[in-house]
Amino acid sequence: MDILTIFLIALGLSLDATAVSIAYGAIITKDKFLNAIKFCTSFGFFQMAMPIIGWLAGLKLVGFLSHIDHWIAFGLLLIIGIKMIIESFMLEEQEKICTVSFNTLMGLSIATSIDALAVGLSFGILKIEIVYPILIIGMTTFFMSLLGFFIGEKIGCMFENQIERVAGIILIIIGLKILIEHIL
Numbered sequence: 001m002d003i004l005t006i007f008l009i010a011l012g013l014s015l016d017a018t019a020v021s022i023a024y025g026a027i028i029t030k031d032k033f034l035n036a037i038k039f040c041t042s043f044g045f046f047q048m049a050m051p052i053i054g055w056l057a058g059l060k061l062v063g064f065l066s067h068i069d070h071w072i073a074f075g076l077l078l079i080i081g082i083k084m085i086i087e088s089f090m091l092e093e094q095e096k097i098c099t100v101s102f103n104t105l106m107g108l109s110i111a112t113s114i115d116a117l118a119v120g121l122s123f124g125i126l127k128i129e130i131v132y133p134i135l136i137i138g139m140t141t142f143f144m145s146l147l148g149f150f151i152g153e154k155i156g157c158m159f160e161n162q163i164e165r166v167a168g169i170i171l172i173i174i175g176l177k178i179l180i181e182h183i184l
Contacts, residue, residue: 058123
């Protein structure tokens with residue numbers, strides 16, 4: 001898989017965490033920098049860990065699924081993309097808060113990285129080496145979340161649902177690209 005495709009996957013995955021970072025950047029009132037670092041580190045870590053778990057599962061399934069692997073990858077990315085687009089229409093306004101508890105941060109980190117688990121599963125099924133993708137996904141998520149947190153501080157969460165939609169569309173396009181590459 002080429003570096004541009006990996007980066008686009010990382011960007012698509014990171015936008016979910018970025019949307020959450022924008023929202024929390026807009027509503028957290030104290031210790032902005034410390035909270036931003038907590039969010040970015042947690043989001044980046046989980047975005048790196050989940051693809052590894054998915055990749056390992058995908059490698060175990062590859063013998064059973066090798067003739068339909070591209071359809072599975074497409075289906076997973078399509079479902080995730082559609083889910084993200086639908087969720088972008090369901091966002092609620094949030095009230096101002098001072099900080100986020102550890103449990104809430106872990107819940108947000110896991111929720112925003114479930115998509116990365118599915119992408120890792122796709123990587124395993126397609127027998128894609130995992131080291132560079134997870135590093136790129138983790139770093140992209142860290143920096144996009146950091147950027148999002150401070151954008152949220154400046155402009156609030158008025159664009160949060162559009163970011164979620166863009167992320168969904170990117171994942172669907174990548175799924176189509178994988179499907180087309182294997183069919184042609």
